[in-house]
Amino acid sequence: MEFQRELLIAEILAPGSGERIRQSLEVRVDPLTGHTSRILPEQGLMPANDFDLAAFARENQPRCPFCEERIDSMTPRLTPELDPGGRLVRGEAVLFPNLHAYSSHSCVSVYSPRLHYLPLGDMTERLVGDNLSTQVEHARAIMAADPQSRWASINANHMLPSGSSLFHPHLQGIVDSQPTTMQRMLAEVPPERFESYLASERHSGERYLVDTGRVEWLVSFAPIAPAELRAFVRRISSSVEADEDLIAELAHGLTRALNAYAEMGFESFNLAVYGAPPATDGYPLNLRLGCRSNLKPLYRSDSAFLERLHWEGLIDLPPERVAEEIGDRFRR
Numbered sequence: 001m002e003f004q005r006e007l008l009i010a011e012i013l014a015p016g017s018g019e020r021i022r023q024s025l026e027v028r029v030d031p032l033t034g035h036t037s038r039i040l041p042e043q044g045l046m047p048a049n050d051f052d053l054a055a056f057a058r059e060n061q062p063r064c065p066f067c068e069e070r071i072d073s074m075t076p077r078l079t080p081e082l083d084p085g086g087r088l089v090r091g092e093a094v095l096f097p098n099l100h101a102y103s104s105h106s107c108v109s110v111y112s113p114r115l116h117y118l119p120l121g122d123m124t125e126r127l128v129g130d131n132l133s134t135q136v137e138h139a140r141a142i143m144a145a146d147p148q149s150r151w152a153s154i155n156a157n158h159m160l161p162s163g164s165s166l167f168h169p170h171l172q173g174i175v176d177s178q179p180t181t182m183q184r185m186l187a188e189v190p191p192e193r194f195e196s197y198l199a200s201e202r203h204s205g206e207r208y209l210v211d212t213g214r215v216e217w218l219v220s221f222a223p224i225a226p227a228e229l230r231a232f233v234r235r236i237s238s239s240v241e242a243d244e245d246l247i248a249e250l251a252h253g254l255t256r257a258l259n260a261y262a263e264m265g266f267e268s269f270n271l272a273v274y275g276a277p278p279a280t281d282g283y284p285l286n287l288r289l290g291c292r293s294n295l296k297p298l299y300r301s302d303s304a305f306l307e308r309l310h311w312e313g314l315i316d317l318p319p320e321r322v323a324e325e326i327g328d329r330f331r332r
């Protein structure tokens with residue numbers, strides 16, 4: 001597979017001296033969906049975190065509905081058709097419906113009611129795996145009770161400013177009769193294109209991270225989000241088809257990625273696991289993970305007109321450098 005990229009040159013006269021300056025940037029085309037992304041020279045668009053998140057956490061903790069003192073009284077319960085206990089618990093993870101519906105079935109699952117503040121360096125395979133398990137179990141229960149709802153995704157807005165309205169770290173699940181726009185676009189990709197994309201990345205090795213058995217991890221060629229990683233799961237098209245071993249394998253990769261983000265100085269991320277209907281032939285369950293700007297007063301949002309309205313990534317962390325930084329951690 002030929003990866004499409006085009007070098008653009010911009011010329012300006014420098015302020016003051018009037019010296020002619022040439023700047024280059026690269027426009028890359030995503031091999032799966034065809035969306036484009038602009039890769040800029042590094043210019044510090046994503047500064048490392050210097051905000052005291054722990055102090056901010058202590059400030060808002062007394063009102064948090066997901067903390068252990070309040071989770072029972074302040075969060076809603078699943079209907080008895082889905083679960084007689086009203087909540088799904090696995091290890092420390094607790095899943096309950098979202099108070100504000102995003103779809104026919106939307107849920108929230110906290111890593112632990114005791115972990116109001118969970119920096120990415122403290123993520124463990126146990127916390128991530130147990131939380132993913134509640135999401136898978138919930139989506140299975142919904143598909144059994146509501147056969148129309150076949151599109152499941154597992155998502156995260158982790159820590160401000162990722163979009164989370166509540167500070168306490170959690171995942172969010174959506175199970176619906178309709179795909180989201182990106183689920184639809186990915187489900188429309190011909191199966192052989194996934195195959196040749198992965199084969200090309202394996203061959204070049206520039207952005208390829210690891211094959212953990214059933215899951216392949218790589219850095220996006222044309223990222224939408226900074227330090228964007230993608231993973232592809234063989235032989236299943238929906239999270240509901242994941243067995244315990246596969247959930248543990250996914251948790252292993254996700255934990256490595258999030259710990260690596262922490263080492264790179266990031267504390268906030270978005271995640272989407274894009275499920276298609278179960279047993280969709282040739283569609284590999286796949287996910288995308290990207291970090292977000294660090295919080296600070298008057299911080300620069302990493303989501304501006306290009307990202308929001310043009311659906312175009314604007315990235316100053318070259319994917320190949322991200323692969324170098326994150327690769328060692330994955331291969332350790």
Ligand SMILES: [Zn+2]
Pocket residue numbers: 061064065066067068115116168
């Ligand atoms: Zn809390």
